[in-house]
Each structure stands twice: as C-alpha cells, then as structure tokens.
Amino acid sequence: xxxxxxxxxxxxxxxxxxxxxxxxxxxxxxxxxxxxxxxxxxxxxxxxxxxxxxxxxxxxxxxxxxxxxxxxxxxxxxxxxxxxxxxxxxxxxxxxxxxxxxxxxxxxxxxxxxxxxxxxxxxxxxxxxxxxxxxxxxxxxxxxxxxxxxxxxxxxxxxxxxxxxxxxxxxxxxxxxxxxxxxxxxxxxxxxxxxxxxxxxxxxxxxxxxxxxxxxxxxxxxxxxxxxxxxxxxxxxxxxxxxxxxxxxxxxxxxxxxxxxxxxxxxxxxxxxxxxxxxxxxxxxxxxxxxxxxxxxxxxx
Amino acid sequence: xxxxxxxxxxxxxxxxxxxxxxxxxxxxxxxxxxxxxxxxxxxxxxxxxxxxxxxxxxxxxxxxxxxxxxxxxxxxxxxxxxxxxxxxxxxxxxxxxxxxxxxxxxxxxxxxxxxxxxxxxxxxxxxxxxxxxxxxxxxxxxxxxxxxxxxxxxxxxxxxxxxxxxxxxxxxxxxxxxxxxxxxxxxxxxxxxxxxxxxxxxxxxxxxxxxxxxxxxxxxxxxxxxxxxxxxxxxxxxxxxxxxxxxxxxxxxxxxxxxxxxxxxxxxxxxxxxxxxxxxxxxxxxxxxxxxxxxxxxxxxxxxxxxxxxxxxxxxxxxxxxxxxxxxxxxxxxxxxxxxxxxxxxxxxxxxxxxxxxxxxxx
Numbered sequence: 001x002x003x004x005x006x007x008x009x010x011x012x013x014x015x016x017x018x019x020x021x022x023x024x025x026x027x028x029x030x031x032x033x034x035x036x037x038x039x040x041x042x043x044x045x046x047x048x049x050x051x052x053x054x055x056x057x058x059x060x061x062x063x064x065x066x067x068x069x070x071x072x073x074x075x076x077x078x079x080x081x082x083x084x085x086x087x088x089x090x091x092x093x094x095x096x097x098x099x100x101x102x103x104x105x106x107x108x109x110x111x112x113x114x115x116x117x118x119x120x121x122x123x124x125x126x127x128x129x130x131x132x133x134x135x136x137x138x139x140x141x142x143x144x145x146x147x148x149x150x151x152x153x154x155x156x157x158x159x160x161x162x163x164x165x166x167x168x169x170x171x172x173x174x175x176x177x178x179x180x181x182x183x184x185x186x187x188x189x190x191x192x193x194x195x196x197x198x199x200x201x202x203x204x205x206x207x208x209x210x211x212x213x214x215x216x217x218x219x220x221x222x223x224x225x226x227x228x229x230x231x232x233x234x235x236x237x238x239x240x241x242x243x244x245x246x247x248x249x250x251x252x253x254x255x256x257x258x259x260x261x262x263x264x265x266x267x268x269x270x271x272x273x274x275x276x277x278x279x280x281x282x283x284x285x286x287x288x289x290x291x292x293x294x295x296x297x298x299x300x301x
Numbered sequence: 302x303x304x305x306x307x308x309x310x311x312x313x314x315x316x317x318x319x320x321x322x323x324x325x326x327x328x329x330x331x332x333x334x335x336x337x338x339x340x341x342x343x344x345x346x347x348x349x350x351x352x353x354x355x356x357x358x359x360x361x362x363x364x365x366x367x368x369x370x371x372x373x374x375x376x377x378x379x380x381x382x383x384x385x386x387x388x389x390x391x392x393x394x395x396x397x398x399x400x401x402x403x404x405x406x407x408x409x410x411x412x413x414x415x416x417x418x419x420x421x422x423x424x425x426x427x428x429x430x431x432x433x434x435x436x437x438x439x440x441x442x443x444x445x446x447x448x449x450x451x452x453x454x455x456x457x458x459x460x461x462x463x464x465x466x467x468x469x470x471x472x473x474x475x476x477x478x479x480x481x482x483x484x485x486x487x488x489x490x491x492x493x494x495x496x497x498x499x500x501x502x503x504x505x506x507x508x509x510x511x512x513x514x515x516x517x518x519x520x521x522x523x524x525x526x527x528x529x530x531x532x533x534x535x536x537x538x539x540x541x542x543x544x545x546x547x548x549x550x551x552x553x554x555x556x557x558x559x560x561x562x563x564x565x566x567x568x569x570x571x572x573x574x575x576x577x578x579x580x581x582x583x584x585x586x587x588x589x590x591x592x593x594x595x596x597x598x599x600x601x602x603x604x605x606x607x608x609x610x611x612x613x614x615x616x617x618x619x620x621x622x623x624x625x626x627x628x629x630x631x632x633x634x635x636x637x638x639x640x641x642x643x644x645x646x647x648x649x650x651x652x653x654x655x656x657x658x659x660x661x662x663x664x
Contacts, residue, residue, distance in 0.1 A: 203356060204389035208403030208450075209377030218405070222393045 037281075044274035053270060061275035082255045083283075089171075089246070089256070090239045093178040097235050098228065100179065101186025105227075106220070108187075109194035110202075122191070125184055137177050137248050144168040144176075169251025177249040182238060186231035193227030194220070229295035233288055240284050304332035305367050305380065306457035306490030308353055313362035315348050315514075322348040324514045325362070330507065332367075332457070335484050335491045337501035340511035340537070346494045347462060349511070353492060354383045354460050366458060377403070382456035386463045388447035390435040396422060397431040400449045407454075421449035424483075441472045448483070459484075461493040465500060477503055498538045502526065510534050532579050532659050541581040542627055543659070548576045555653070561623035563601045567656045579659040584628040586655040589617060591641060592648045600650035603627055605643050617641070619649060 044061055047054040069077035076084060104125070112118045128136055143149045144167040151163040166172050197220065205215040221228075243258035257280050264273035308330040315323040323345045330336045338346035351357040352364055355376035364371045371379050390399050397418050398405075404414035422428045425445035435443055444464065451459055464480070465473045481504055484491045495501055501508050502522045510517045510525065510533075518530040529535035535543055546560035556572045558565040558580075567580060603621035615636040619627040629649055641647055 198387070198389065200385045200387060200389035201391060204383075204385055204391070205402070205406075207354065207356070207376045207383045208406050208454075209375075210402075210406040214406055218402075219391060 040274045040277055043271050044278050046271040046274075048269060048271045051268075061271050062279075064272065065275055065279065082257050082260055085255050086240060086257045089175065089178065090236055092175055093182065093239055094232060094235050096175070096179045097183045097186045098232065101183050101231060102190055102224070102228070104183070105187050105191040105194055105224075108191055109197075125187060128180070129184065133181065134244070134248070136181060137245060140173065140177060140180075140249065141168060144173055169249070169253060171250070171254065174246050174249045174254060177245050178239060178242075181245065182235050185234035185238070186228075189230040189234075190224055190227040193224040197223050225295045229291050232291055236287055236291075237284055240280065240287075304488060307332040307367050308458055308490060308492065309365045309368075310349070310352070311363050311365070313349075313352060313364060314360045315345075315352060315357065316360045322514055323352075326514075326516055328509060328516060328519065330490060330492060332490055333488050334506045335481065335504055336493065336507045336509060337505035338492065338494045338509045338511060339496065339498055339501045340517075342496060343513075344511040345514040346496075346509075346511050348514075350383075350460050350462055350492060350494045353379075353458065354381050355379050356383070377406075380457040381460055382451040382454055382458075383460045384447050384451045384462065384464055387467055388435075388443050390443055390447055390450070392435055395432050395434055396427060396438070396446045396449075399435065399446055400453050402450065403454050418449070418453060421453050422446070424452070425449045440468050441476060444468065444476060448480075452487070456489070458490045458492060461491065463494055463496070465495070465497075473500075480504065510537060512537075527583075528657060529581060530660060532581075535581040535657075535659055540584055540630075542584055542587070542624075543579055543581050544624070545577065545579050548572050548574050548578060550574060562621055564598055565656070566598050566653050567658060568653065570658050572658070581657045581659055582651050582655055584616075585614075585630040587627075587629045587649050587651045588635075589619075589629055589631065589639075589641065589647050589649050591639065591645065597650075599653060599656075600648050601627060602646065602648050605641050605645050605647060608641070608643060619647065621649070 043053070045057050045059070047056040047058050047060065065079050067077070069080055108118055108121055112121060141148070145151070146163045146165070146168070148168070150167060151160075154160045155163065201219055201223075202215060205219050210218060241258045243256055243262045246254050246256040246259060257276065261273045261276045261280070264270075264276065308328070310326055310328040313323055313326045313328075314321070326345070326349065328349070338349055340346050348357060352359055353366075353371075355371065355374055355378075359372055366380055376383070391402065394402065397415060400421050401409075401414040401418035404417060405411075409417075419428060419431065422431055425448055427442060427445045427449065430438060430442060430446075435446070438446065444467075447464075461480075465476055468476060477500065480491070480493075493501075493504060502525075505522055507519065508522050508525045509519050510530075512533050518525055518534045520528070520530075525534065525538060526540070529538055529541065532543055535541040544560065544562060544565065546558035546562070546565055549557045549559045551557075551569055551572065551574060554569050556567050556569045558567060558578065565580075572578060601619075601621045601624075603619035605617060606620045606626070607616075607618035609616040609618075613633055615631050615633055617629040617631065619629060621627045627649055
C-alpha cells in the first residue's frame with residue numbers, strides 16, 4: 001500500500017508543481033479576461049427590450065448591426081461608415097506614429113552617443129505620461145480653440161484673417177491627440193529592437209559600400225520589424241477601441257465604433273453593445289493576425 | 302600577373318582627442334604577404350587595421366595601397382575588405398544574401414550576384430548552407446561565411462580583426478590552417494590582428510609586434526623568436542628568460558656581466574663597461590643539473606618551484622635570486638634522464654652563444 005502511495009506521488013508530483021506555479025496568473029487571466037469575454041459573447045445573443053434583458057439565442061443583434069449594409073452598397077450603411085471612419089484614423093495615426101516613433105528611436109539609438117544621454121532623453125519622452133490621459137487631451141483646447149494660442153498667433157502675424165475652425169473639434173485635432181498620446185508606444189518597442197542591433201553590423205554594411213539610406217533599408221528596418229509589429233499592435237488596438245479621445249477632441253461629432261458601443265451601453269442596450277464589441281474584437285484580431293503573419297513577433301520576446 | 306595589395310603606412314599617427322592611439326607608425330606590407338599584428342590590448346593593432354580599412358581616418362601621415370593614396374577614400378572605395386571580430390553577419394539574411402550583400406549595394410542584379418556568392422560559398426565549402434540564417438550555423442561555419450562575404454568583392458587586401466578569438470581551441474587550429482591555405486591559394490595580402498603570439502607565429506610571413514601605439518619589431522616569425530628586438534618583444538613572445546646585469550669588464554669578443562643573480566659571459570657586441578643591459582636566453586636552451594654551491598659562469602643557482610608535464614616537454618619553474626622566475630623547458634627524455642623534484646637545489650646553465658642582447662634597459 002505504502003509502495004503504491006509513493007508511486008502515485010512520484011507520478012503526480014512533477015505535474016502538480018508547475019501547474020501550481022502557473023495557477024495564480026491563470027486565475028487572474030480567467031476571472032478578468034476569459035469570463036468577461038465569454039459573458040460578452042453570450043449576452044450578444046440575448047434579446048432585450050427598453051427595460052429588460054431576455055436570455056435567448058438570437059442573431060437579431062448582429063442582423064440589426066448589418067441591416068441594409070449589403071443591399072444598399074455602394075452607399076455605406078451606418079456601421080460601415082463608422083468602421084470606415086475608425087479604420088481611417090487607425091491607418092493615419094498608425095502611419096504617423098510609426099514615422100515619428102521610428103525617427104525618434106533611430107535618433108536615440110544611433111545619434112545619441114552616451115548611454116546616460118539616451119536614458120535622459122528617453123525619460124523626457126515619458127514626461128507627458130506623468131499626467132492623465134484626459135488632462136493631456138484637454139490641454140490642447142486652449143491651444144487650438146477659436147481664441148486659442150495658435151489662432152491668436154496666426155491672426156497677430158497676419159497669416160489668416162479669420163480664426164481657423166478646423167484646428168479643434170475636427171479630424172485634425174483627433175489625429176493630433178492620438179499621435180501625441182500614442183507615439184511613445186511605437187518608440188519603446190522600436191528602440192528596444194534597435195538596441196539589439198550591433199554597431200559592427202552597421203560597420204559591416206559601410207564596409208560593403210552601403211550608403212546611409214541603403215543601410216537603413218537593408219539592415220536597420222528589417223532588424224526592427226519585430227519592434228515595429230509590437231508598436232503597431234499597441235497603437236492599432238488602442239485606436240480601434242477608443243471613444244474618449246474621439247469624443248473630446250472631435251467635439252462629440254465624429255463617429256467611432258467605440259463610441260457606438262459606449263452609447264448603446266448608456267441606453268442599457270447591452271446585447272447590442274456586446275454584439276458590436278464581438279465584431280470589433282474579431283476585426284482587431286484579424287489585424288493582429290495579419291501583422292504576426294508578416295513579422296515573427298516571438299523573436300522579440 | 303602582378304600581385305596587388307601592397308600596403309604602406311607612412312608616419313601614421315592616430316589621436317582620439319588627447320589620447321594617442323598610434324605614434325608615427327611606418328609599416329610596409331609587401332603584396333601577397335600574410336602579416337600578423339600582435340600586441341597586448343590597447344597597443345594600437347586594431348586601430349592600425351581600421352585605418353587601412355578606412356573605418357578610421359588618420360590624424361597624420363598617409364596610407365597607400367599599391368602606391369595609391371587612400372587617406373580620403375571610403376572603405377568601399379579601397380581594395381580592402383574587412384572581416385569583423387564577431388563576424389558581423391546580418392542576422393536577417395541567409396548565407397547567400399549575406400555573401401551577396403556588397404554586390405547588392407553595388408547594384409549588381411540578383412541572378413548575377415547569387416552566382417558569384419555561390420562561387421564564394423563553394424570556396425569556403427559552405428555551398429550546402431546557403432539558405433541557412435547565421436544563427437543556425439556553428440561558430441566555424443559563421444566564420445567561413447564571413448570570409449566568403451569579405452572576399453566577394455575581389456579585394457587585394459583582406460583585413461581580419463581577431464578572426465579566431467570566438468572559436469574553441471580545436472577549431473581555432475583548424476581554421477588557422479584554412480586561413481593560411483586560402484591566403485596562398487588566392488594570393489592576397491592578409492593583415493591579421495591577434496593578441497596571440499602563437500597564432501601569429503603559426504600564420505604569418507611577417508610579424509608586427511606593437512606596444513603602446515608604436516611598432517616594436519617587424520620580422521619573420523623565426524627572427525622575432527630568435528632575435529627579439531626589445532625586452533617587451535621577448536616578454537610578449539614568450540619562451541624567453543630575461544636577465545638584467547651590469548657590464549663589469551670587456552675582454553676581446555667577450556663581455557663579463559654580473560648581477561645579484563649570477564655572473565655571465567656574453568658576446569661583446571658593442572657593450573660598454575658599466576652599462577646596464579638586458580639579455581634573453583630561450584628557456585629551451587637552458588640545461589639543469591643537480592649541483593649545489595657556486596654556480597660559475599652563465600649559470601644560475603636556484604630551487605625548483607614547479608614542474609609541469611606538457612607531453613613532449615617538461616616545463617620547470619625555478620626560484621632564483623634577483624629574478625621573478627626562471628623557466629626551463631626540457632625535452633621529456635632529457636628530464637627523465639635526471640629527474641628533479643620540487644624544492645630541490647639545482648643549477649641552470651647555458652652557452653654563451655645562446656645569449657641574445659636586448660635593446661632597452663629592461664624596465
């Protein structure tokens with residue numbers, strides 16, 4: 001009997017220990033990620049009235065989202081228009097943060113000579129993050145408003161006769177705020193990728209006759225691909241789901257898919273909001289899948 | 302065909318701010334020679350290599366290759382190619398594209414550059430690995446690819462920066478043979494930086510010993526070993542015992558020297574009475590006998606401190622008055638004919654002809 005017991009513990013033990021070690025994180029993951037996600041999926045198939053949620057299994061919520069979307073083509077339905085608007089911001093901001101982020105990371109890595117200076121400048125980049133998201137957005141308003149600093153300045157110099165209206169509560173101001181808020185999410189992973197590029201590789205490229213631009217295209221960018229992919233995932237997922245920045249900086253006039261979900265929740269139309277959330281999730285996952293197909297992100301981790 | 306790849310450095314100095322890396326270096330490497338630059342770290346050997354490559358610019362003096370001034374030329378404009386210390390292979394490119402890289406930069410079409418790159422991979426026996434990425438190769442294989450990459454542009458001077466230091470000792474010896482074979486086959490000038498005198502001895506036609514930004518000696522390996530020019534060279538190259546003594550008197554061809562260690566008789570060779578000189582005796586030229594009391598001429602009394610068996614050789618370390626250590630290397634059979642034990646009193650002696658006077662005061 002005793003023999004059998006020890007045999008059992010011998011068999012079980014090596015499996016139990018790693019499972020126990022992984023348990024706390026798995027539990028957190030389960031409670032705060034898997035369960036809400038599954039609940040959202042379930043609720044997205046429920047029915048609802050103005051005052052009640054009715055457990056059910058119906059595709060009605062999904063049908064309503066895409067109602068007339070196919071039949072009215074080439075005119076865009078509300079859902080398609082909203083997605084189009086969100087995607088447009090997404091691509092535009094992704095491109096801008098990528099260019100700015102890459103340039104700044106490049107400067108930090110290859111033009112700043114000492115490590116101390118690199119750290120100092122890097123911390124400088126993070127200073128805006130010492131204040132909250134909302135404050136950073138709102139602080140644009142006195143700058144960009146009709147009587148804001150920029151307009152007053154332009155009027156004073158005489159470059160314009162009338163204050164520019166498109167500076168604030170416009171697509172411009174939304175994009176500006178996005179770029180301002182999220183460029184750091186590009187800088188960090190790209191900078192990290194660049195730190196792994198050995199200086200001798202750049203010398204080898206120089207020895208092989210590569211000019212600055214050729215080195216950038218043939219050596220630096222390919223080696224930064226994992227960093228670019230990770231930064232892109234950050235920026236794309238944040239912008240696809242955003243409703244606060246678009247709300248504040250767009251003067252509540254610009255549609256976004258995050259905002260649609262937000263409004264539906266305010267009207268207690270939870271099943272409709274859940275259905276929208278599931279669709280958004282699918283689209284974001286598809287984008288991420290596409291990115292990971294282009295770049296092997298695991299290399300970076 | 303005339304050999305090309307004649308490198309000449311004339312009065313070359315290199316300063317980094319206030320620090321002087323090279324001081325008026327003159328070096329003439331004939332075409333087709335295998336030249337090894339050796340010296341301790343910080344002696345300027347790598348700076349010299351990088352100046353020839355064009356990765357650094359000279360502060361003073363000139364660098365010419367085949368009598369063409371190279372001072373202002375970019376690395377790619379020079380008939381040189383560099384092989385970097387850790388190979389510096391591009392991790393995102395496979396072997397073929399790594400080798401073809403400089404051709405790609407030069408605008409050679411894809412098919413053409415791949416044909417050429419395959420030729421080079423075949424030269425270093427790596428043609429089967431053309432699709433592999435560098436991190437899928439062993440150190441020795443990476444080195445071959447790096448070699449092929451450096452050779453792809455048909456350089457007349459190949460510059461190697463500590464090419465063997467990243468390899469394990471066994472591979473190092475094998476790659477050494479291979480480097481030598483390639484150099485002879487391709488008939489190129491090789492300039493090879495190393496901190497290992499053994500490597501330099503094994504490979505070079507021409508050894509350049511450097512110290513503190515200056516060249517101490519340029520010679521064939523045999524000459525460097527048998528006639529080290531200075532105390533530094535004798536120490537660095539190893540296998541030598543260095544003695545310091547005062548000249549007591551001169552008689553005909555002989556000089557009689559004396560120090561706290563013993564009394565010596567050396568060739569006169571322009572020595573002056575009262576002069577403090579340093580001389581070297583190769584540790585394999587010294588014989589050891591069991592004998593106590595006064596040692597006599599060209600002999601030093603001491604005690605055995607260590608015995609190291611090295612196969613064909615036995616290396617003895619002796620404690621002698623006024624010296625750090627006296628090293629004696631004996632052939633195994635000679636040692637066995639009269640074995641000594643640790644702490645035994647012995648006398649080490651040598652012939653006058655085995656003494657080599659060194660320049661410099663031996664400090």
